[in-house]
Amino acid sequence: MRILLGLSPIARVLLGLALGVFFGVFIGEPAGVLSIGGDIYIRLLQMTVLPYVLVSLIVGLGGLDAEMARRIGLRGGGMILMLWAVVLAILVCLPLAYPHWTSAAFFSTSLIEEPTQFDPLTLYIPANPFYSLGHTIVPAVVAFAIMLGLALISVDDKRGLLKGLGNISDALMKIASFVGKLAPIGIFAIAASAAGTLRVEELSRLQVFLWVYLAAWCMLAFWVLPALVAWATPFSFREVLRESQVAMVTAFATGTVLVVLPMIAESCKKLLEEHEFDSVEGRTTIDVLTPTAYSFPSVGTLLGLGFVLFAAWYVGTPLSVSQYPSFALLGAFTAFGSMAVAIPFMLDFFSLSADLFQLYLLGSVVTARFATAMAAMHGVVVCLLTVTAVMGKLRLQALLRGCGIGIAATAAVLFAMGLLLAWAIPYAYTGEETVVSMKLYGEPVSVRQVEAPVPLSIADRERSRLDVISERGTLRVGYPPERLPYAFRSSAGDVVGLDLDLAHKIAREFGVGLELTRIGWEESILALEDGRLDMVVGGNAVTPKRAAMVAFTRPYLDKSLGFAVLDYRRDEFPSLESMKRKTGLRVLAPGSGYYRDVIENLLPNAEIVSNVTPRSFFRREVEDIDLMGVEAEGGAAWTLIYPDFSIIVPSGIRVKGSSAIALPKGQEDYLRFVDAWIDVSIKSGFIEQLERYWIHGQDDARKQPRWSIMGNVLGWGQVEGKRAPKAN
DSSP, X not given: OHHHHHSOHHHXXXXXXXXXXXXXXXXOGGGGGGHHHHHHHHHHHHHTHHHHHHHHHHHHHHTSOHHHXXXXXXXXXXXXXXXXXXXXXXXXXXXXXSOXXXXXXXXXXXXXXXXXXXXXXXHHOOSSHHHHHHTTOHHHHHHHHHHHHHHHTTOSSOHHHHHHHHHHHHHHHHHHHHHHHTHHHHHHHHHHHHHHHOOHHHHHHHHHHHHHHHHHHHHIIIIIHHHHHHHHSSSOHXXXXXXXXXXXXXXXXHSOSGXXXXXXXXXXXXXXXXXXXXXXXXXXXXXXXXHHXXXXXXXXXXXXXXXXXXXXXXXXXXXXXXXXXHHHHHHHHHXXXXXXXXXXXXXXXXXXXXXXXXXXXXXXXXXXXXXXXXXXXXXXXXXXXXXXXXXXXXXXXXXXXXXXXXXXXHHHHHHHHHHHHHHHSOOOOOHHHHHHTXXXXXXXXXXEEOSSOOOOOHXXXXXXXXXXXXXXXXXXXXXXXXXXXXXXXXXXXXXXXXXXXXXXXXXXXXXXXXXXXXXXXXXXXXXXXXXXXXXXXXXXXXXXXXXXXXXXXXXXXXXXXXXXXEGXXXXXXXXXXXXXXXXXXXXXXXXXXXXXXXHHXXXXXXXXXXXSOHHHHHTTOSSSOOEEEEEHHHHHHHHHHSTTEEEEOOBTOOOEEEEOOEEOTTOHXXXXXXXXXXXXXXXXXXXXXHIIIIISOOOTTTSOOOOOIIIIXXXXXXXXXXXXXXXX
């Protein structure tokens, strides 16, 4: 215990990380339960963020006098904004370093959710500051704090208020300090949970974020920022690095910039003396600017927002150029709070999974320390540039030219980094293999493939189909071709899919086997009528026209209209209105006439094509077809096999459909039986399990346990029949 207490804070955190990773690798997936401890630690981190932002900004700005506030505000604020612009420009260059790996994903509900509308009034104008605090609207809280702090400048009797707020700020820092002491425990829980549940491919992609972050960090810390000072002021590049290194190392070790503020101020004053610029005006500027600038996001803080760009690339839906302005503007304001608040907020804004925040926390064990060190350099640079501007010795043109050179040089380094990562990190796309190797979710019954089933006799057609099925001992099921993921042939040669799982489960309820027949929709109508088939599955769309020809069961799945489009063209169709404005648009509408009619109504000026199969479209065997209308849920599975395509649901298009099983008409008892079974399956969660497995690709209940030392090497805790694969 004494040895642990004698370790430095960063050593204890790194020890917690190492132990957490080892523990997760040792026991495997059971370590996932420790995510509760990680969530507790995250909530404790978030607890003091907004109150501290509020009081620190009010105290920092309210303590200035009007003239000093004006001068420092104009020049210091200008320098901070300039540095923000530089780092935000570098941020949008980060995707240059992400390898161009083939990527695709199963369906995500974020695809059909209404996109978050960018509402600057709600985000930045705090009509009710308490509402903004309660709903974690960080930009509005910051705007309120800045306005209140500026208003306090002209208030005469404010010492008591500022002292009280200062005491609250100190108390919040004490709470944050206490939570910081829990960092080894929290990091242990997060690392153990992640190491026990993350797949190898997920960890390999996280290293891309870390390498790219460190490359951008090194460029900013050791070249761009000190070079800006050297180009625009009398201070040299070497002097800036020399005077900032102690503050950077101390901030890195302690994990906070607060403790190095006096170091930053003293280092800057020392440089003023060496260059004979020492004056009351210069010293006052540094004394006021150092703590005030601390209340604003630093370059190190903003650089952490690059994780949002990484997260979008990670899931195969990188942000488009049109989204960069929103990213930059939101990033600048949300960075006023902690990354523990800013990252989840921005992930939600750009419709990215909140689960990615766990990846960020795992990487932040490294990046947070570097961000703190960068914040120390940021403080030195802001002070030196501002004091030089206040004294009239700033070379503005050289500064602006240096900003451009720094951004261009960093972009070039990031591009080279991307080439290096693509060469150094092995990666193979496995999306198609993932789909075609899928097995039935439930237990299968005996199956026989029948090419040409025999019709029932006239007498048997008039009997109850339930009796016929029971006597025959098999359930005859038809399925259409190319109905991924509802019905398709796997790489093992089995007919699988969501609807096949339903058919197997129904056959088990009957106590019979299955006879499967591949058949088109038009022929299947006659086959149901003459008894060659007992039901037809395959994600059948329920339409009025079809309902007049067959008996549909109650719907078991809702589907949304979307469009398949080549990846590089997905940004061409952001909304229904943009699609209507396009001339010469050709849209493939395969499948039921219902969807063709819907697409014709939505896009009256487009040419609708029907005589092309989905596979021909994905294989690009036809030319001049811009999009293909698909069910968004099922269409996403096709993009795993053909990853050059994406599924889009443009804003303004919210068309829903339903899937049901087709049965022969006139068999009411048979229909009631299957309806009752579907109702029970929905309420029991079985249909939801199938949807998660086949539509969302979430096979937690079926996938092999993660490799672990305990299970695969030592053989502990294995259950017969579910034994983990042995290590080679």
